[in-house]
Amino acid sequence: MSAAWAMVRHRFASFAGTFVAVVLGVAVLAGSASLYLSSQPQAPARYDAAPILIQPAMAGTNDYGEEERPAWPASEATGLANRLATLPGVAAAVPDPVFYVQRLSGGKATGDPEAARADGHAWSSARLGGYRLTAGRAPESRDEVALSGADPGTRIEVLTASGPETWTVSGTVDGPGFYLADSEALRRAPGVPVIGLTVSGDEARVADAARALIGPAGTVRTGAERDLLEANHVTRIRWIGAQLLIALVTLSAFATVFVVSSTCALSAAQRRRELGLLRAVGATPGQVRRQMYAETTLIALLGGLVGAPLGAAAAPLLAGPMVDTGLEPAGFTVTWQPAAVFGAALLGVLVALCGVAVAARRASRVPPLDALREAAVDPRAMTRSRWVLGVLGAVAGAGLLAAMPSLPVSAQSSAGLGAAMLLITAATLLSPVLIVPLVRVVAWPVRHTATGQLVREGTLTGVRRVAATAAPVLATVGITVLLTGTIATIEEAAGIDAAAEFSTGSLLVPDGTPGLSAAAVAAQPGESRLETRVLITHQDGITGFEAAGVAGSGSGAVLRDDTATELGARAGSTLTVRWADGTTSETRVRAVDPDAQATVVFPAELVRAHDPQALTAMVLLDGEPTAAPGARAMPVGDFVREEIGEEGQLVDLFLWALIGLTAGYTGIAVGNTLLMATAARRSEFRALRLAGAGTGQVLRVVSAESLLAVAVGAVLGGTVAGISLLGVRASVESELDHSIALVIPWGAGLAVTAGCVAVAVVAAAVPVLRRR
Structure with missing residues (x-):
């Protein structure tokens, strides 16, 4: 452990990416756990x-x-x-x-x-x-x-x-x-x-x-x-907030493993000669592994000591925004949760050790003769496991896209998303192979210039370095374009589908109320239904149903065909109904209708008699509406857009929280990779200066290499996501039997790419400027 502490203390820059990733991961975990544990059911x-x-x-x-x-x-x-x-x-x-x-x-x-x-x-x-x-x-x-x-x-x-x-x-x-x-x-x-x-x-x-x-x-x-x-509506609000917190914690854990793994793998590659020297003086593979585990444990402990208090301190600041966005009920406050703080710090160490496992195993296999290696060329950009997993992922993703037309309509959207994730994973694994032809194509116009030649050859020589930079960009851009594009395409389709459900041009809907009052409905020309809930006893037990009261529907109950099947009922059967007021009565089934307005339909006056608090969701207007408190008239198109917009706000909140966290980790991965890689090329830059290159020229070279790596990742990620979006659109069109526009989220993709570019250029330039 003393050797590990000495290594961490004297080469902390090499562990900066791991440290920052653990700090962020532990902070997210501690803050999310504090919010979750503070948000528990409470009696009114x-x-x-x-x-x-x-x-x-x-x-x-x-x-x-x-x-x-x-x-x-x-x-x-x-x-x-x-x-x-x-x-x-x-x-x-x-x-x-x-x-x-x-x-x-x-x-x-x-x-x-x-x-x-x-x-x-x-x-x-x-x-x-x-x-x-x-x-x-x-x-x-x-x-x-x-x-x-x-x-x-x-x-x-x-x-x-x-x-x-x-x-x-x-x-x-x-x-x-x-x-x-x-x-x-x-x-x-x-x-x-x-x-x-x-x-x-x-x-x-x-x-x-x-x-x-x-x-x-x-x-x-x-x-x-x-x-x-x-109250049930409060419990559901807490549940929605919990889903976001769980998603953030899960993504943070996976992203921390990814960053730690890539950082340690690059560090092990750069320390290959050092590790070979350790092997040459008698270090066993087990000792090399323990050395890397000890270094990572120390970094993770330091990161936990910083991240856990940071997350706990930030959690109370998020209580207000979560209430405002409907993720927590009114009056929600965050309390001190020691289990969240200490548990997050401990989990940060475990996650970091998971991330270093593969790199430690590879480092322990470095042969002693590598201590004599002088060449900086990557010996092998692709390992056998990357080839196998990359090809399998590409084949599986392409096969799933090809098979989508033959799948059930209900499974096509999920299959499209699954194919996209497989293709993104495959592109990430195969990126070292794809980088070479892409670099040659991009660098072709400047192949005769000195800077162009340096950039091209430096990139082709350090394919592993470029792949380490491009991979997180590829994944982030791909996931961002895929998720935002899929949601935008589905919202486009949802608007078409929802508008087709209404047979009228305008509606009367609640205005700041949970439903329309009896007086508001009685004054309107149009069709409406009272909403209530009933319990119906049948041979298999008691089942609850969302029922409706419809004026002029005759006596008795009307069942949808699926409800009739579930109850084992048919026209002429008698139902034992437990009403909202707690009373029980026998009701005859008048008809079974597959197009019934609800699962169970009763006469409106019967519902009102047993549920004086029953409200109406909307009125399908067939004339001029009458103004009433708690009600407003609006065209069907506006209503559909408003409903989709309200649901979309919550979806967008989830989406951008996940994308923001992913982009943050991507920035850490890209910045750390380039900081470490550029710092390790001091001898190369010294040779350039001896050959007459100034600091500005060296900066242009490393900046161009960084931009090239980010561009390659963005192009690959955007291409894979675009192909997958075509499959998603095709599945949605098949489900609706209606053509819809393909929505490409250029803004989201370009914003994430621009952020990666900024981080990459700064991270590559800092080591050069420090050693002018």
């Missing part, structure tokens, strides 16, 4: 004063893997709460009905639309959050409300599932939410999803007594289990 704040929460019994899971827990009917929940209130140690047992409400300001809905679905409550449930009146009194009549931020007697405009209403503030509360009289809240809410207990005795004993009383009719949550009551 309105239950802070209720250590025991009770939910209805589970009836399965939905398409997201979330629990299906049908609400209790209001009468059942009230009776159960009364029995729970008699248990020893229970201070109060309070049902918590929730319903949709948003405040209107100037006719516009305010606040978070999704959070507004559960902003309405019964006054008695305010005690579950420990909320108290600071002025006025509790609400008593139907149009009275208690809330924060308004003085008693104030008249406020709100939007509910029924439509716009005017309420009088009876009292001011020190917590969020709209609180109505208990009877009014129970009337508006579709059942009761939670009963909260405040306690005056031992929580554990009260919880056990509650479990014994409820039995299989519900689930008692205490301690950390209470966090499972987090």
